[in-house]
Amino acid sequence: xxxxxxxxxxxxxxxxxxxxxxxxxxxxxxxxxxxxxxxxxxxxxxxxxxxxxxxxxxxxxxxxxxxxxxxxxxxxxxxxxxxxxxxxxxxxxxxxxxxxxxxxxxxxxxxxxxxxxxxxxxxxxxxxxxxxxxxxxxxxxxxxxxxxxxxxxxxxxxxxxxxxxxxxxxxxxxxxxxxxxxxxxxxxxxxxxxxxxxxxxxxxxxxxxxxxxxxxxxxxxxxxxxxxxxxxxxxxxxxxxxxxxxxxxxxxxxxxxxxxxxxxxxxxxxxxxxxxxxxxxxxxxxxxxxxxxxxxxxxxxxxxxxxxxxxxxxxxxxxxxxxxxxxxxxxxxxxxxxxxxxxxxxxxxxxxxxxxxxxxxxxxxxxxxxxxxxxxxxxxxxxxxxxxxxxxxxxxxxxxxxxxxxxxxxxxxxxxxxxxxxxxxxxxxxxxxxxxxxxxxxxxxxxxxxxxxxxxxxxxxxxxxxxxxxxxxxxxxxxxxxxxxxx
Amino acid sequence: xxxxxxxxxxxxxxxxxxxxxxxxxxxxxxxxxxxxxxxxxxxxxxxxxxxxxxxxxxxxxxxxxxxxxxxxxxxxxxxxxxxxxxxxxxxxxxxxxxxxxxxxxxxxxxxxxxxxxxxxxxxxxxxxxxxxxxxxxxxxxxxxxxxxxxxxxxxxxxxxxxxxxxxxxxxxxxxxxxxxxxxxxxxxxxxxxxxxxxxxxxxxxxxxxxxxxxxxxxxxxxxxxxxxxxxxxxxxxxxxxxxxxxxxxxxxxxxxxxxxxxxxxxxxxxxxxxxxxxxxxxxxxxxxxxxxxxxxxxxxxxxxxxxxxxxxxxxxxxxxxxxxxxxxxxxxxxxxxxxxxxxxxxxxxxxxxxxxxxxxxxxxxxxxxxxxxxxxxxxxxxxxxxxxxxxxxxxxxxxxxxxxxxxxxxxxxxxxxxxxxxxxxxxxxxxxxxxxxxxxxxxxxxxxxxxxxxxxxxxxxxxxxxxxxxxxxxxxxxxxxxxxxxxxxxxxxxxxxx
Numbered sequence: 013x014x015x016x017x018x019x020x021x022x023x024x025x026x027x028x029x030x031x032x033x034x035x036x037x038x039x040x041x042x043x044x045x046x047x048x049x050x051x052x053x054x055x056x057x058x059x060x061x062x063x064x065x066x067x068x069x070x071x072x073x074x075x076x077x078x079x080x081x082x083x084x085x086x087x088x089x090x091x092x093x094x095x096x097x098x099x100x101x102x103x104x105x106x107x108x109x110x111x112x113x114x115x116x117x118x119x120x121x122x123x124x125x126x127x128x129x130x131x132x133x134x135x136x137x138x139x140x141x142x143x144x145x146x147x148x149x150x151x152x153x154x155x156x157x158x159x160x161x162x163x164x165x166x167x168x169x170x171x172x173x174x175x176x177x178x179x180x181x182x183x184x185x186x187x188x189x190x191x192x193x194x195x196x197x198x199x200x201x202x203x204x205x206x207x208x209x210x211x212x213x214x215x216x217x218x219x220x221x222x223x224x225x226x227x228x229x230x231x232x233x234x235x236x237x238x239x240x241x242x243x244x245x246x247x248x249x250x251x252x253x254x255x256x257x258x259x260x261x262x263x264x265x266x267x268x269x270x271x272x273x274x275x276x277x278x279x280x281x282x283x284x285x286x287x288x289x290x291x292x293x294x295x296x297x298x299x300x301x302x303x304x305x306x307x308x309x310x311x312x313x314x315x316x317x318x319x320x321x322x323x324x325x326x327x328x329x330x331x332x333x334x335x336x337x338x339x340x341x342x343x344x345x346x347x348x349x350x351x352x353x354x355x356x357x358x359x360x361x362x363x364x365x366x367x368x369x370x371x372x373x374x375x376x377x378x379x380x381x382x383x384x385x386x387x388x389x390x391x392x393x394x395x396x397x398x399x400x401x402x403x404x405x406x407x408x409x410x411x412x413x414x415x416x417x418x419x420x421x422x423x424x425x426x427x428x429x430x431x432x433x434x435x436x437x438x439x440x441x442x443x444x445x446x447x448x449x450x451x452x453x454x455x456x457x458x459x460x461x462x463x464x465x466x467x468x469x470x471x472x473x474x475x476x477x478x479x480x481x482x483x484x485x486x487x488x489x490x491x492x493x494x495x496x497x498x499x
Numbered sequence: 500x501x502x503x504x505x506x507x508x509x510x511x512x513x514x515x516x517x518x519x520x521x522x523x524x525x526x527x528x529x530x531x532x533x534x535x536x537x538x539x540x541x542x543x544x545x546x547x548x549x550x551x552x553x554x555x556x557x558x559x560x561x562x563x564x565x566x567x568x569x570x571x572x573x574x575x576x577x578x579x580x581x582x583x584x585x586x587x588x589x590x591x592x593x594x595x596x597x598x599x600x601x602x603x604x605x606x607x608x609x610x611x612x613x614x615x616x617x618x619x620x621x622x623x624x625x626x627x628x629x630x631x632x633x634x635x636x637x638x639x640x641x642x643x644x645x646x647x648x649x650x651x652x653x654x655x656x657x658x659x660x661x662x663x664x665x666x667x668x669x670x671x672x673x674x675x676x677x678x679x680x681x682x683x684x685x686x687x688x689x690x691x692x693x694x695x696x697x698x699x700x701x702x703x704x705x706x707x708x709x710x711x712x713x714x715x716x717x718x719x720x721x722x723x724x725x726x727x728x729x730x731x732x733x734x735x736x737x738x739x740x741x742x743x744x745x746x747x748x749x750x751x752x753x754x755x756x757x758x759x760x761x762x763x764x765x766x767x768x769x770x771x772x773x774x775x776x777x778x779x780x781x782x783x784x785x786x787x788x789x790x791x792x793x794x795x796x797x798x799x800x801x802x803x804x805x806x807x808x809x810x811x812x813x814x815x816x817x818x819x820x821x822x823x824x825x826x827x828x829x830x831x832x833x834x835x836x837x838x839x840x841x842x843x844x845x846x847x848x849x850x851x852x853x854x855x856x857x858x859x860x861x862x863x864x865x866x867x868x869x870x871x872x873x874x875x876x877x878x879x880x881x882x883x884x885x886x887x888x889x890x891x892x893x894x895x896x897x898x899x900x901x902x903x904x905x906x907x908x909x910x911x912x913x914x915x916x917x918x919x920x921x922x923x924x925x926x927x928x929x930x931x932x933x934x935x936x937x938x939x940x941x942x943x944x945x946x947x948x949x950x951x952x953x954x955x956x957x958x959x960x961x962x963x964x965x966x967x968x969x970x971x972x973x974x975x976x977x978x979x980x981x982x983x984x985x986x987x988x989x990x991x992x993x994x995x996x997x
Contacts, residue, residue, distance in 0.1 A: 294829070301744050
């Protein structure tokens, strides 16, 4: 199982890294998990708080069926077992932004059981990462300690918002794999529409469990780094934590099982609380809620109505459009990207469209700092441009000039070709005239060619193209030139 | 005036309908009765202005012929029910000053049917207690007094936790009183005060807006003067509520029809089980005698009484005193001084919690929070909480088994008569024993009713309890009507207003 390539070389030998992730994904839902309050992001403090969210006396939770549906869909998207019977538990602890004094979560019997997702690494290889479980739980509110010199302020807008906690198996062996796992998970969630995957707004956060061991040894003691909200931070935190752990062990120390925080300014992790300070959460089934019982037929209906997911899309792009694994991977990362591609490629040279999209368009957007959604070139415009290359109207080189103009003003390729006079010349009469001129001006070279210096053919092609300002159809030029020189 | 206060709710409704009395007159009489009996400490807050406004509105609806089931009937609301705009404290210091912006579903149902609110009623703090002595407002005095024996001349407990509710009913300073019952908190005070008390099937009454004690056991129900009033009030209180996930979506049987049926036809062929396990050591002879008398009355009315066994009964009380505190320890975590109620400032968040909760909760509440926290702790959870849940299932199975053979069970309501206030060098466990006959129905989620059946040799009320299968409140009303008729209990507390 040990993949030798991912081992870390320490001072005293090789180390294997073991990583498991707990991802908190906010359910894309208008309302919170157990109250009717809005779950929208960006409202003023405490504007989205119901009596239930504030845990007023006598208030009771009522499950939001839509959130359950999203959790089941996600489970299906993770190829996971859907538990038709699950239980909500109370996780008890005191904190000022936890109004009930407990978080409603799922402990022993989660809604989704074991599943797996396949990640693709930079070298094109794939690995399956196990999913241990997915459960539904409430988010807590937010404490703000910097608003007043002596007081903390509480914003309960997030209190009660529905989260899916997705727990992986400790199957990852490098920061790269962890990053690929989160990217893939995020893509699946976004394809399903069950979480918007917006990491800056906190819709997707990860806790990283990291340990190191000698290859083949028992698992080492792990630390948990909480609340990482970007894929880059996840990789940084893991790498920093791995280096720290290896150094401690190689210096003869031991790792403390503890919860750590990642400091984005230093790129290092630091202790948040030790095992001794760990809470006893006193989980027990929430008596305010009945067990969650799902109808097998309903789950089956959801299964049938699942949208195409990244893996299936990638395979289809390869089969249907003949794309390389690499291009298919790039285009299937995001459903909007794939839709854009499919609109551009429909009825056209699909491989050439993919090439133009991933190289020219992505490159340009990257330079301009734009998302695909804001692209000045529409899918149909890019498709048409590729079409004009295919039908001989313009050459591939000229197409780049046309594309540059399209990017500037969003113009249609045909219009650009027409207005700027980029149209390729295929008129044999005009080309013949140009060839005659070139041959007349280079009689010495014609003699050399006819004397056996074949390589000069390229020279003549170049001269003709130059004379045509690049607009002569290279195939026509080739044919005519060959017949004239060989006659 | 005495004629007014002597009327039951059903009688008062008729008098209101035929205009022989107005809702305003009725309400004024009860406001005065509350003032006249205020030394029993049952009202923690009176709302006379609100009462008069509601009474006037009732009179208008009566005049329009648009009267509800409880139109114009003055009621006192146990302080566990959140009442919109009216301070609600669960008789705890920690909720001092808390004024809900919302109404509990049960009280909303009562107002919807035209009931008039007289005020908020004392109870044990967070409904934890069996003597109404744990209240932050102090103990409630039972309007009944012993005519003889060692209790003579002593102030007695009305029971608990709905002690104030039973006291206002016995004192005739309210015409109806909604209570809550987690382990006997409606039935035991009803028995101690000569009243009818019904704990319905778990889920019959919405828990939404009722301050939670133990969520899987809490259930609201009526405390009334007689069985007819009980049927009337239960009909109003019960409703399916989507706001309470444990609410039952099943129609309530027609309880008034069940009452008429029993009165007209008796309880012919009703099979009544007499559970062996409810004979406990040290139970006063007169309670055993009354129980036997009750069996005889039911047989005389046509019932067939058979001995039955509920073998796990003796484990009910210990299981209850694990499950209820476990849930309470979590339910009461929200009283942290952060958002509402009392706060005692501290240098740190933890210190603020400790000071607020230390000052805000009384001893009994603290005891149960500690017990509950302990039984849910890592390493103890399986031995206590899980074991108690298994016992709970066995107790449910016991009932399920006997109800395949009988329609209802007859037991005493309490193992004693009302005891004296204050002379409690009693340890908590002996106080817990008060609930021994009432707790099993809460654990099983099934309905049970206490009916006044006689007086002790010292002149104090004694109650008999009927327990029925889930959703069969109609069976309870039928059986209770028979017991009531046979017992002919027409005694009035010496402390009643007149």
